[in-house]
Ligand SMILES: Nc1nc2c(ncn2[C@@H]2O[C@H](COP(=O)(O)OP(=O)(O)O)[C@@H](O)[C@H]2O)c(=O)[nH]1
Ligand SMILES: [Mg+2]
């Protein structure tokens with residue numbers, strides 16, 4: 001069903017009014033004497049503007065945040081005070097374990113695992129994988145690799161050899177095929193009781209994999225849009241979904257196709273986690289590990305302690 005321009009304009013106007021009203025409530029609640037005895041702890045499911053959808057004991061509360069507290073995002077734990085008819089006011093943000101930022105903007109909080117999805121088609125590229133790993137390491141976020149579409153490979157031995165490099169560097173690698181349903185059940189068990197984010201370039205099968213985990217995702221997106229009374233606005237905002245087989249998914253179109261920001265040389269170096277034991281062991285304190293004599297990183301490459309492909313990728317990434 002397509003809406004006429006006038007209908008669209010009216011819907012947008014109504015939504016703008018709702019947001020303005022929510023902001024006024026948030027402002028007035030700054031001076032309201034809220035009874036902290038009635039405060040509950042909740043999980044932020046999604047945010048749009050000043051409005052938050054907070055889950056507590058399986059119930060959803062449409063909340064406004066007090067203006068004086070830091071903005072919360074999907075995955076945050078908050079203290080909130082239920083008011084009436086399923087609404088509430090967020091009064092405090094609980095401490096975060098970690099957060100995912102993109103271009104200085106906070107995207108999600110309290111993420112347990114990132115999953116970098118790559119595929120046989122479009123064919124994985126080491127340098128792109130390494131860039132994602134560097135971002136995750138610098139954000140202190142555990143990251144795993146998923147190799148999808150394995151049924152398209154005619155040389156799985158080669159694929160396994162390629163990724164053994166990442167396994168030796170300390171990363172967990174899952175090989176699966178959504179299409180052929182290979183290793184899907186096993187993969188689901190890896191997600192239990194944790195909050196996850198999937199990312200990776202377009203076409204690798206993220207949507208397919210997510211639909212496999214949460215078959216009624218589109219329905220839920222609509223349900224949340226209705227609950228938050230913000231309509232279509234919420235379909236693009238980062239949202240936490242419960243996975244029926246266990247665990248949570250924090251997702252939005254923006255999160256999935258997460259653009260990589262520029263990295264500094266310092267971030268790049270600290271993003272290669274298997275280099276760590278050798279840092280500080282070079283002859284020169286300011287060694288850039290390129291062509292300096294008695295470089296511990298280069299020696300480790302020569303001794304087979306660092307994979308030459310990863311080292312080459314480091315050289316390609318630094319400026
Ligand atoms: N051959 C094959 N195709 C797949 C598999 N998983 C997903 N696809 C296809 O790859 C294409 C891109 O998938 P999509 O989930 O949209 O990727 P996204 O851009 O990462 O979200 C679609 O045509 C999917 O049907 C798989 O395991 N094997
Ligand atoms: Mg997609």
Ligand SMILES: [Zn+2]
Nearest residue numbers: 282287289295
């Ligand atoms: Zn060095």
